[in-house]
Amino acid sequence: MKKGSVLLLTFLLFVFTGCGEKESGKTPGAGMTVFTDTGMMFSIEYPSTWSKDTKSNRAGFFSPDDQAAIFVTKYSNIPPDVSIEEIFDKMIVQPYSKPESFGIAENIMDEEDCAWSLEIAEDAGAESGYGGIFKGQVSGRSILMMVAVLKKGTTAYQILTYAEATRFEKYQDIIQNAFASFKINK
Numbered sequence: 001m002k003k004g005s006v007l008l009l010t011f012l013l014f015v016f017t018g019c020g021e022k023e024s025g026k027t028p029g030a031g032m033t034v035f036t037d038t039g040m041m042f043s044i045e046y047p048s049t050w051s052k053d054t055k056s057n058r059a060g061f062f063s064p065d066d067q068a069a070i071f072v073t074k075y076s077n078i079p080p081d082v083s084i085e086e087i088f089d090k091m092i093v094q095p096y097s098k099p100e101s102f103g104i105a106e107n108i109m110d111e112e113d114c115a116w117s118l119e120i121a122e123d124a125g126a127e128s129g130y131g132g133i134f135k136g137q138v139s140g141r142s143i144l145m146m147v148a149v150l151k152k153g154t155t156a157y158q159i160l161t162y163a164e165a166t167r168f169e170k171y172q173d174i175i176q177n178a179f180a181s182f183k184i185n186k
Contacts, residue, residue: 032177035059036185040074042157045181047174068163068171070178075156084115084128087156088149092132104136104145116148125184126150126157135165144168146175152184 035052036043037059046052046061050070053060061070078087093107107114109132116129131148145162161178163171 034181035061038185040072041155041185042072042074043181043183043185044070044072044159045177046070063171067167068174069161070175071158071160072182073158073160075158076154078151078154078156080154084130084149084151087151088114088130088132091149091156091158092147092160104134107132107134109133116150121150124150124182125186126152136162138162142166146179148179150182150184155184157182157184 031048032045033048034043034045037054040057040059044059047063050061050063053062057075058071058073063069073091075087075091093104114130114132116126116131118128121127121129129148129150131146134145134147136143136145142165143162144165145160147158147160150157150159159179159182161175163175
């Protein structure tokens with residue numbers, strides 16, 4: 001396995017295994033803002049200098065240099081018998097595997113590392129979670145995309161982060177914080 005892939009996998013395991021802080025009511029770190037959407041019923045931290053764009057079921061946060069972004073999308077009316085792996089495949093893998101202006105390659109995480117532990121999922125307010133890391137492209141630029149899907153009842157949340165591949169180290173802490181701070185509100 002390439003050194004970059006090992007570093008990226010180590011980072012994602014750190015986030016997904018609970019080493020990242022996920023405290024309720026946590027005060028945002030320096031330069032961070034907590035975004036809470038009562039309609040979509042979630043909260044997440046993002047850098048205060050980033051721009052924000054919200055729609056009825058999606059919130060996006062964008063770096064000033066247009067090199068990184070965080071998206072949260074809420075999906076409702078998911079049948080209760082649909083597994084988190086199926087949701088991940090239908091929300092992430094299939095739609096983004098057709099590269100037009102935004103496309104991804106295969107998940108570079110090992111399959112056994114993709115599922116969130118019940119403890120970590122519950123800490124985010126979910127019943128289950130699943131994630132992955134993808135190399136891809138946005139408008140011809142190479143990116144690294146980290147994404148997770150969290151399910152609670154018949155609702156699922158997609159947390160998608162990406163950074164231009166050559167700038168990933170600059171945004172690594174921000175991406176980690178986005179996953180660590182995400183909470184489904186009751």
